[in-house]
Amino acid sequence: MTQWDITCYPRPMARWDPGAEERLKRAALELYLEHGYDNVTVTQIAERAGLTRRSYFRYFPDKREVLFGGSERLPPALAEAILAADPDAAPLTAVLDALARVGAQLVEHVDGAAERRAVIDASPELQERERTKAVAITEAIRDALKQRRVSAETAELVAQLATVVFQNAFRHWIEGKGHTSFDSCVHTVTDELRATLTGT
Amino acid sequence: MTQWDITCYPRPMARWDPGAEERLKRAALELYLEHGYDNVTVTQIAERAGLTRRSYFRYFPDKREVLFGGSERLPPALAEAILAADPDAAPLTAVLDALARVGAQLVEHVDGAAERRAVIDASPELQERERTKAVAITEAIRDALKQRRVSAETAELVAQLATVVFQNAFRHWIEGKGHTSFDSCVHTVTDELRATLTGT
DNA sequence: CCAGTGATGACACAGTGTGTCGTGAGTGCA
DNA sequence: TGCACTCACGACACACTGTGTCATCACTGG
Numbered sequence: 001m002t003q004w005d006i007t008c009y010p011r012p013m014a015r016w017d018p019g020a021e022e023r024l025k026r027a028a029l030e031l032y033l034e035h036g037y038d039n040v041t042v043t044q045i046a047e048r049a050g051l052t053r054r055s056y057f058r059y060f061p062d063k064r065e066v067l068f069g070g071s072e073r074l075p076p077a078l079a080e081a082i083l084a085a086d087p088d089a090a091p092l093t094a095v096l097d098a099l100a101r102v103g104a105q106l107v108e109h110v111d112g113a114a115e116r117r118a119v120i121d122a123s124p125e126l127q128e129r130e131r132t133k134a135v136a137i138t139e140a141i142r143d144a145l146k147q148r149r150v151s152a153e154t155a156e157l158v159a160q161l162a163t164v165v166f167q168n169a170f171r172h173w174i175e176g177k178g179h180t181s182f183d184s185c186v187h188t189v190t191d192e193l194r195a196t197l198t199g200t
Numbered sequence: 201m202t203q204w205d206i207t208c209y210p211r212p213m214a215r216w217d218p219g220a221e222e223r224l225k226r227a228a229l230e231l232y233l234e235h236g237y238d239n240v241t242v243t244q245i246a247e248r249a250g251l252t253r254r255s256y257f258r259y260f261p262d263k264r265e266v267l268f269g270g271s272e273r274l275p276p277a278l279a280e281a282i283l284a285a286d287p288d289a290a291p292l293t294a295v296l297d298a299l300a301r302v303g304a305q306l307v308e309h310v311d312g313a314a315e316r317r318a319v320i321d322a323s324p325e326l327q328e329r330e331r332t333k334a335v336a337i338t339e340a341i342r343d344a345l346k347q348r349r350v351s352a353e354t355a356e357l358v359a360q361l362a363t364v365v366f367q368n369a370f371r372h373w374i375e376g377k378g379h380t381s382f383d384s385c386v387h388t389v390t391d392e393l394r395a396t397l398t399g400t
Numbered sequence: 401c402c403a404g405t406g407a408t409g410a411c412a413c414a415g416t417g418t419g420t421c422g423t424g425a426g427t428g429c430a
Numbered sequence: 431t432g433c434a435c436t437c438a439c440g441a442c443a444c445a446c447t448g449t450g451t452c453a454t455c456a457c458t459g460g
Contacts (some may be wrong), residue, residue: 001408001456016407016408016456020251020407020408029228041445041446041447042446042447043446043458050404051408051409052408052410053447053448054409054411054449055407055408057447057448057449058408059427061448062447062448063446063448089249089341090396092396092397092399105237109423124332127332127335128328128329128331128332131328131329131331131335132324132327132328133403135331136239141397143407152394153392154396156368157364157368157392157396158392159395160364160368161361161364161393161396161397164357164360164361164364168356168357169435173400177253189357192354192357193352193357193361193397194397194398196290196291196292196354196357196358197292197361197394197397197398198394198397199290199292209409216425216426216437216438216439220438220439241415241416242412242415242416243415251439251440252439252440252441253416253417254418254439254440254441254442255438255439255440257416257418258438258439261417262416263415263416263417320409371414
């Protein structure tokens with residue numbers, strides 16, 4: 001009555017079941033939704049995924065990270081897009097364009113975004129980790145700008161500003177799910193931000 | 201040879217030594233500086249403070265919080281300053297004025313600011329907690345703005361923007377310790393931010 | 401058929417955070 | 431003086447996180 005002898009993978013795949021990481025992610029999301037993050041133990045997640053507690057920690061460094069798989073690809077993607085932008089473009093312009101472009105394709109293959117948001121919103125501990133992911137974005141933007149010969153000070157501020165735009169745009173996009181493009185969300189937030197700063 | 205029979209407090213003070221919380225703060229800062237956050241245990245902190253591990257957790261909810269004592273007073277102070285500002289002032293103006301005012305007096309009775317910064321900068325775990333404190337500031341600003349009848353959307357953005365200003369101004373102030381006023385740091389950052397946004 | 405590889409299980413251990421109970425110093429009252 | 435009362439603290443137990451170490455076992459390549 002085990003659940004991992006259903007699929008049969010071709011050559012270069014693993015000796016045991018290769019879907020372990022995915023099973024852990026799904027099990028964790030389900031359990032966190034059902035009982036709340038604090039009331040779930042790593043042992044329970046591992047057992048639902050058909051593994052032991054020790055094996056969980058071979059896939060994820062701690063109890064939180066299981067919810068943020070894939071987020072490590074966003075910072076380098078943003079950096080690449082920024083470096084590929086028009087060399088003459090102003091720093092903020094280059095970053096916002098990159099944001100809109102990368103964010104648009106990011107938004108495609110995000111499944112369970114609403115569930116993840118619900119779980120995170122209910123747990124301060126998970127919110128702390130999410131902010132760390134946001135900082136990774138900020139740092140990637142800052143470093144990319146430095147490579148474009150932007151001053152350290154300006155790079156830092158533009159990166160923080162852009163992260164504010166990104167977070168709010170993403171929130172807008174989730175709230176108005178499907179009815180608005182990510183690109184327009186970015187522009188809306190940027191315009192509002194510009195209005196508050198110049199109108200002062 | 202105990203260290204808590206030196207001072208003698210008046211009536212409404214405690215039965216044991218009332219300086220327990222302060223001793224824990226100092227012990228933690230010292231140990232974190234000496235050996236690094238990860239290599240220090242709560243037991244070591246408590247013992248240096250002349251207490252047991254169990255008593256540590258009666259003063260602080262976890263191993264991190266001991267470094268952030270007093271930070272809970274900043275959000276309400278900011279909120280109060282914002283609500284006391286000129287009712288006709290633009291949202292960002294009101295917030296930045298409050299920031300400069302409250303920050304100026306905050307900066308006075310902050311001892312060991314540089315040490316705390318060094319410890320936090322060396323520990324991702326402490327950085328996560330510090331961001332939580334920043335979010336508390338953002339939320340206080342947002343809620344204060346809402347009480348000033350600012351729209352929810354604008355309040356959110358201005359609050360996030362102001363928090364960016366606050367953090368960078370505080371960093372500038374620490375780096376140029378004593379040579380610049382907190383107020384001027386706020387203005388410098390604000391001007392730079394405005395330049396990047398309007399110049400785009 | 402056999403040695404090598406690599407994911408996994410089993411076990412041990414330090415450390416965090418919490419619940420519970422006992423103790424002993426200081427307090428208020430007769 | 432005596433006596434209950436309060437309350438910070440110590441002592442102990444416990445669940446859980448995160449990590450090191452070793453054994454196992456399936457699969458691979460020869």
